[in-house]
Amino acid sequence: MNTPQTSTTPVGRRQFLKTGALASGGILLAPSIMKAQSSPNGKINLAILGYGKQGEVLTTSMLEIPNPPFHVVAVCDIWKNSIGKCRSALRKVSPDLKWYFDYQELIAAKDELGLDAVIIATPDFWHARHTNACLKAGLHVYCEKMMAKTPDEARSMVRTARETGQLLQIGHQRRSNPRYLHAYHNLTKRAELMGRFTTANGQWNRSAKPFREVNPRIAVEQDVLEKNGFENMEQFLNWRWFRDLSGGPISDLGSHQIDIFNWFFDALPKSVMASGGHDYYKDREWYDNVMAIYEYDTPNGPARAFYQTLATTGAGGGYYEYFMGDEGALRMSENPAFTKMYREASAPSWDEWASKGFIRKEEAAAAKVQTKVDVRESAPPDAYEIPVVLDKKPHTPHLENFFAAINGKAKLNSDGEHTFKSEMAIFRVNEAVAARKTLEFTKEDFEV
Numbered sequence: 284m285n286t287p288q289t290s291t292t293p294v295g296r297r298q299f300l301k302t303g304a305l306a307s308g309g310i311l312l313a314p315s316i317m318k319a320q321s322s323p324n325g326k327i328n329l330a331i332l333g334y335g336k337q338g339e340v341l342t343t344s345m346l347e348i349p350n351p352p353f354h355v356v357a358v359c360d361i362w363k364n365s366i367g368k369c370r371s372a373l374r375k376v377s378p379d380l381k382w383y384f385d386y387q388e389l390i391a392a393k394d395e396l397g398l399d400a401v402i403i404a405t406p407d408f409w410h411a412r413h414t415n416a417c418l419k420a421g422l423h424v425y426c427e428k429m430m431a432k433t434p435d436e437a438r439s440m441v442r443t444a445r446e447t448g449q450l451l452q453i454g455h456q457r458r459s460n461p462r463y464l465h466a467y468h469n470l471t472k473r474a475e476l477m478g479r480f481t482t483a484n485g486q487w488n489r490s491a492k493p494f495r496e497v498n499p500r501i502a503v504e505q506d507v508l509e510k511n512g513f514e515n516m517e518q519f520l521n522w523r524w525f526r527d528l529s530g531g532p533i534s535d536l537g538s539h540q541i542d543i544f545n546w547f548f549d550a551l552p553k554s555v556m557a558s559g560g561h562d563y564y565k566d567r568e569w570y571d572n573v574m575a576i577y578e579y580d581t582p583n584g585p586a587r588a589f590y591q592t593l594a595t596t597g598a599g600g601g602y603y604e605y606f607m608g609d610e611g612a613l614r615m616s617e618n619p620a621f622t623k624m625y626r627e628a629s630a631p632s633w634d635e636w637a638s639k640g641f642i643r644k645e646e647a648a649a650a651k652v653q654t655k656v657d658v659r660e661s662a663p664p665d666a667y668e669i670p671v672v673l674d675k676k677p678h679t680p681h682l683e684n685f686f687a688a689i690n691g692k693a694k695l696n697s698d699g700e701h702t703f704k705s706e707m708a709i710f711r712v713n714e715a716v717a718a719r720k721t722l723e724f725t726k727e728d729f730e731v
């Protein structure tokens with residue numbers, strides 16, 4: 284079997300310089316790469332900026348990498364509680380860990396720390412300031428999604444990466460997931476098993492959840508909160524629901540999956556219409572449900588995609604991206620339990636690809652069901668599994684890709700330049716909800 288392209292697909296040194304260190308029009312600053320390789324311990328010296336829930340996920344993911352190519356030298360967070368958690372998580376591997384409460388102090392200490400790169404997992408409205416400052420200080424950046432709170436902030440990050448020549452990876456980790464890479468490169472492009480995609484739908488539904496509660500014993504000081512853009516602890520802990528701090532559920536969850544629409548369609552949308560509302564939570568600033576419909580002109584013809592995110596029902600079918608073509612359908616998810624393929628009865632046989640190990644046929648359980656329904660109309664199509672197992676945490680391959688890119692051994696799978704275009708499709712959904720009409724994307728929307 285043709286193994287899926289992995290997250291660390293080697294690229295030549297020339298190509299790396301072209302794609303990583305010099306995106307377009309910037310000055311070539313190869314020393315940043317050399318610096319990473321010449322750290323005294325031979326490793327990439329790393330800082331974590333923002334050690335909340337996702338900072339912790341990224342750290343535990345990094346720690347499972349064998350012979351780690353990095354050493355975590357510092358953490359920066361405005362909350363003592365987060366710093367404490369990071370210090371205990373890294374006690375064994377980074378006993379010398381330094382900590383800072385202000386990102387400017389972290390950056391000021393970069394030479395002393397021998398810092399090469401920063402992982403940024405702060406709330407979205409901080410990403411542009413943090414990323415731009417780190418890139419300008421000569422550091423490579425892995426920044427969580429959404430890239431920024433506004434398109435212009437995201438554009439500024441792309442520009443800074445171009446000008447400085449530093450690497451900018453965005454946290455769309457599905458782009459490095461071997462199952463997604465196999466589905467894109469082998470099942471869709473090489474075997475063309477689904478025929479021509481005409482439609483996609485995707486969703487991420489979650490159960491109703493109260494706000495994270497404030498524990499006054501460990502609260503951040505009020506002046507620190509205000510200095511960092513939070514009115515109070517409630518806002519600090521639940522920033523996703525506030526309009527000045529986040530784009531709400533569509534950007535928090537939709538960002539992952541609408542990016543997959545764009546990737547698998549090989550296209551950016553030409554229009555979006557959307558509806559959303561405060562149907563459940565009357566007291567939250569962002570919509571608790573959003574539904575969006577995109578129109579595409581893909582290389583294979585027109586296509587449409589529907590996306591929904593509901594914050595009020597986890598029983599509503601989980602999270603996945605579902606692509607439908609005239610010869611089959613492909614349901615992708617970070618959760619392998621939701622991943623599946625279905626063959627149209629009229630499509631050419633998939634046996635050849637099953638024998639090569641690209642797919643695995645499922646037991647036809649539905650055939651055993653007794654039914655009086657006319658099976659010619661409603662028999663379930665043959666179902667197939669995708670036999671690519673990710674035996675790591677979901678974020679690990681994306682972090683490995685970032686480290687390999689720093690060391691000149693791979694091309695970033697979600698660089699700022701391309702990710703900006705993909706995220707532009709998400710930025711405009713809330714605008715479409717407010718406008719209550721179809722918005723057309725212009726060429727300028729996707730330009731930096």
Ligand SMILES: NC(=O)c1ccc[n+]([C@@H]2O[C@H](COP(=O)([O-])OP(=O)(O)OC[C@H]3O[C@@H](n4cnc5c(N)ncnc54)[C@H](O)[C@@H]3O)[C@@H](O)[C@H]2O)c1
Binds near residue numbers: 332334336361
């Ligand atoms: N890729 C993914 O699957 C994924 C999953 C969850 C979250 N995320 C992203 O990760 C980021 C963080 O999300 P989270 O769930 O960890 O949020 P969180 O609220 O749990 O953590 C945020 C952390 O940042 C710190 N912080 C806030 N402002 C700061 C500042 N100015 N300087 C330094 N530290 C600051 C907070 O004290 C906290 O420790 C967001 O951008 C989110 O969209 C990505």
